[in-house]
Amino acid sequence: MIDNTKRTADSRWLALVVLCTGMMMIILDQTIVNVALPAIRTDLGFGQAGLAWIVNAYLIAFGGLLLLAGRLGDLIGHKRVFVLGLVVFTVASLLCGLATSPGTLIGARFVQGVGGALATSVTLGMIVRMFPEPGERAKAIGVFSFVSAAGASIGLLLGGVLTQLLNWHWIFFVNIPVGVVAVLAAVRLVPGAPGIGLGKGADVVGAVLITSSVMLGVYTIVEVETHGWVSAHTLVLGALAIALLGGFAVRQAKAANPLLPLRVLRSRNVVGANGTQILLVAGMLGMFFLGALYMQLVLGYDAMEVGLAFLPLAVSIGTLSVGFSARLNARFGEPRVLLAGMALILVGLLMFTRAPADGDYVRHLLPVVLPLGIGFGMASPALTTLAMSGATPGDAGLASGLVNTTMQVGGALGLAVLATTSTSRTTALLAEGVPTAQALTSGFHLAFGISATLVALAAVVAVTVIRPIPATAGAPLPVAVG
Incomplete structure (x- = not known):
C-alpha cells in the first residue's frame, strides 16, 4: 500500500527542485552576461554607453516589477505567475540569442527582466506555503539561499566556458532547454492554488x-x-x-485594497530583515563584481579562472546553506546565526583590503573567499527566514517580492557606490603618476573597505531591530495542492 503522506512529502521536495531550477537559470543569467560583454560589443558594434544597457535594461525591469509581481501571485495564484515568468524569460532568452542589433538585444533583455521578476517574486512565497513545518522550511530556505548566493559565481564560470568554446549567443540559448523543462515540470509538480482574488488587492x-x-x-x-x-x-x-x-x-x-498592506510592515523582523538585507547585499554584490575586476585587471585572470577562483565561495555557501544552516538556526536562533555570519563576512572583506597588486591566490584570495562563503552561507538562510516570518498565506507572495526587491535595490546601490568611489580613487592616483596596477589595487581596496562598512551597518540594524522568531511564527500555513 502506498504511503500518501510520504508521496506528498516527496513531491514537495521535487517541487522545490523545480523552483530552484527556475531560480538558478534566472540568477545565472545576471552574471553570465557580464563575462560575454566584450564579445557582444565587438559582434554587434555597441558603444561603451550602450553596452551598459545590456545589464541596465534587465535590472530596471527586474527590480521595478518584483513587488507588483509578488502581489499579483497572491491575487491570481503563485504557480500561475511563476510559470508565466518562466515562459516569458525563456522566449526572451531566445530573442536575445537571435539578436543582430544593439536595439533588439536591449529590448529583449528588458523582456527577460520582466519574466525574471514574475518567476522570482513568488518563489519564496511558494516555499513558505509548501513547507509549513519550521524544520523542513528551514532546510528548504537553505536550499533556496544556496541557489541564490552561489548561482552568481557559477554564472561567471559558465559564461567564460560558453563564450570561449562557442560564442556569446549561447549564454542565452542555454536557457531555452532548461526553461522548457522547468515549465513542463512546474505544471506537473509544483502545487497550485487560485489566489485570494483580484478584488482583494487590485x-x-x-x-x-x-x-x-x-x-x-x-x-x-x-x-x-x-x-x-x-x-x-x-x-x-x-x-x-x-x-x-x-x-x-x-x-x-x-x-x-492596498498593494502593500501596512500590516506587513508592522513586523519588526520583516522591516529589520529587509533593511539588513539592503546593506548586506550592497556590500557583498559590489565586492563580488569588483573582486572579479581585481582578478582580471590586476592579477591577469581570464573569465574561467575568475569563476574557478570564486568556486570555494560557492561550495562554502552550499555546504552551510544546505547542510548546516537549518540546524544552526534551530539551535541558536536566526538572529545569532545571522550576526555570526556577518562577522565572518566582515573578516573576509577586511582581508580583501590587504590583497596586493601581485597577490597569490592561496595566500591572498583563498583566505578571503572562504570566510565570505561560510559567512554568507550562515547569514542568508537566517535572514530570509526572518524576512518571511511575518508572512500570512495571503501575503506570502508580497513578502517574497519585498525580499527580492530589497535585494535588487541593495545590489544596484552597492555596485554604484563602490564602482564610482573605486574609479575616482584609481583615476586620481593615475593622474599622480602611480603605476596602473597599484592605482587599480588602491581603488579596489577603498571599495572593499566601504563594503566592510556597509556590512557593519547591516549588523547594527540587525542587533537593534530584529528579534527572535516567536514560537507562534512557526505555526503551519495551509499547503496548496493540485
Whole structure:
C-alpha cells in the first residue's frame, strides 16, 4: 500500500527542485552576461554607453516589477505567475540569442527582466506555503539561499566556458532547454492554488506608483557612474523616485485594497530583515563584481579562472546553506546565526583590503573567499527566514517580492557606490603618476573597505531591530495542492 503522506512529502521536495531550477537559470543569467560583454560589443558594434544597457535594461525591469509581481501571485495564484515568468524569460532568452542589433538585444533583455521578476517574486512565497513545518522550511530556505548566493559565481564560470568554446549567443540559448523543462515540470509538480482574488488587492494606482518609483530609482542608481552623484540628472530623478515612493505610502494608508498592506510592515523582523538585507547585499554584490575586476585587471585572470577562483565561495555557501544552516538556526536562533555570519563576512572583506597588486591566490584570495562563503552561507538562510516570518498565506507572495526587491535595490546601490568611489580613487592616483596596477589595487581596496562598512551597518540594524522568531511564527500555513 502506498504511503500518501510520504508521496506528498516527496513531491514537495521535487517541487522545490523545480523552483530552484527556475531560480538558478534566472540568477545565472545576471552574471553570465557580464563575462560575454566584450564579445557582444565587438559582434554587434555597441558603444561603451550602450553596452551598459545590456545589464541596465534587465535590472530596471527586474527590480521595478518584483513587488507588483509578488502581489499579483497572491491575487491570481503563485504557480500561475511563476510559470508565466518562466515562459516569458525563456522566449526572451531566445530573442536575445537571435539578436543582430544593439536595439533588439536591449529590448529583449528588458523582456527577460520582466519574466525574471514574475518567476522570482513568488518563489519564496511558494516555499513558505509548501513547507509549513519550521524544520523542513528551514532546510528548504537553505536550499533556496544556496541557489541564490552561489548561482552568481557559477554564472561567471559558465559564461567564460560558453563564450570561449562557442560564442556569446549561447549564454542565452542555454536557457531555452532548461526553461522548457522547468515549465513542463512546474505544471506537473509544483502545487497550485487560485489566489485570494483580484478584488482583494487590485490597487492599480499603487501598482503604478511603486513600479515607477523602483524603476526610476534603479535607473538613477545605475546611471550614477555616468552622471555622478551630485549631478542634476541624479538629484532630480532621485528626488522624483522618492516622491513617487512617498505617494505610494500615502496611497497604501488610504486604499481599501492596498498593494502593500501596512500590516506587513508592522513586523519588526520583516522591516529589520529587509533593511539588513539592503546593506548586506550592497556590500557583498559590489565586492563580488569588483573582486572579479581585481582578478582580471590586476592579477591577469581570464573569465574561467575568475569563476574557478570564486568556486570555494560557492561550495562554502552550499555546504552551510544546505547542510548546516537549518540546524544552526534551530539551535541558536536566526538572529545569532545571522550576526555570526556577518562577522565572518566582515573578516573576509577586511582581508580583501590587504590583497596586493601581485597577490597569490592561496595566500591572498583563498583566505578571503572562504570566510565570505561560510559567512554568507550562515547569514542568508537566517535572514530570509526572518524576512518571511511575518508572512500570512495571503501575503506570502508580497513578502517574497519585498525580499527580492530589497535585494535588487541593495545590489544596484552597492555596485554604484563602490564602482564610482573605486574609479575616482584609481583615476586620481593615475593622474599622480602611480603605476596602473597599484592605482587599480588602491581603488579596489577603498571599495572593499566601504563594503566592510556597509556590512557593519547591516549588523547594527540587525542587533537593534530584529528579534527572535516567536514560537507562534512557526505555526503551519495551509499547503496548496493540485
